Ligand SMILES: Nc1nc2c(ncn2[C@@H]2O[C@H](COP(=O)(O)OP(=O)(O)OP(=O)(O)O)[C@@H](O)[C@H]2O)c(=O)[nH]1
């Protein structure tokens with residue numbers, strides 16, 4: 506019988522994943538369904554031939570960041586210390602998507618912060634000022650320029666496992682290249698191992714940081730479903746709502762159009778950021794529509 510080896514998943518692509526074990530990278534397939542393995546997973550695998558193997562077991566996860574539509578779950582990464590939600594004036598603040606990222610992190614119990622990239626571009630200051638409202642909720646905002654200076658981000662990364670998520674074009678890959686020397690070489694190595702060719706940009710990769718810690722780059726997304734969260738889960742994922750829960754007229758208020766809702770009242774005065782309430786309501790409406798479909 507072949508002995509089991511252990512390692513960490515450093516890339517996922519289709520049915521394949523790459524497992525870093527000691528100094529070697531092994532191209533593995535999963536025994537289970539392909540969606541069962543996430544970047545950052547600690548796994549046990551069996552070698553089937555030199556450089557190739559089968560994942561036999563995924564170690565219990567500390568946490569798992571994922572999104573979902575009515576049909577499937579899509580993993581971002583597992584065993585994370587923090588989620589870095591990246592935004593930039595170019596292509597612009599996609600507040601709905603940013604909030605979905607924050608909600609997913611909150612629901613998974615992972616601390617999140619917002620990385621405002623492209624600080625070298627004009628209008629960044631204005632966006633930075635706007636994002637103070639997110640800082641007040643508890644999401645620190647870190648201003649960087651992947652092209653000029655990423656040092657403000659460094660102290661937050663050292664010794665931690667972090668994932669970069671956000672829409673296409675905000676500069677996630679550029680950030681990785683600035684933070685991980687030889688990231689290009691690593692990417693080429695991973696592509697070769699996966700034989701992924703032109704698809705190389707569509708998978709999730711983990712890079713070890715020279716200062717200690719790891720950085721995971723995920724492909725940019727346009728959609729971010731959170732169908733796995735019910736109304737209680739959604740409500741819990743908005744920390745600024747917590748102090749008001751129980752103060753609405755109806756004990757089971759959904760904070761949509763109910764009269765005397767403490768949360769809509771707070772959004773009207775600006776005590777709660779109106780965009781956050783809107784993001785919550787859209788998520789609730791999506792969830793209710795999905796529940797109707799399944800009735
Ligand atoms: N001015 C400026 N441009 C930047 C900065 N960082 C990235 N860019 C540019 O923004 C564009 C998108 O950068 P990428 O790193 O490919 O963005 P991404 O988030 O990885 O995009 P996906 O791979 O589609 O998810 C590129 O043209 C970069 O050169 C920055 O700090 N300042």
Ligand SMILES: [Zn+2]
Pocket residue numbers: 753754758759760761763765766767768769
């Ligand atoms: Zn209410």
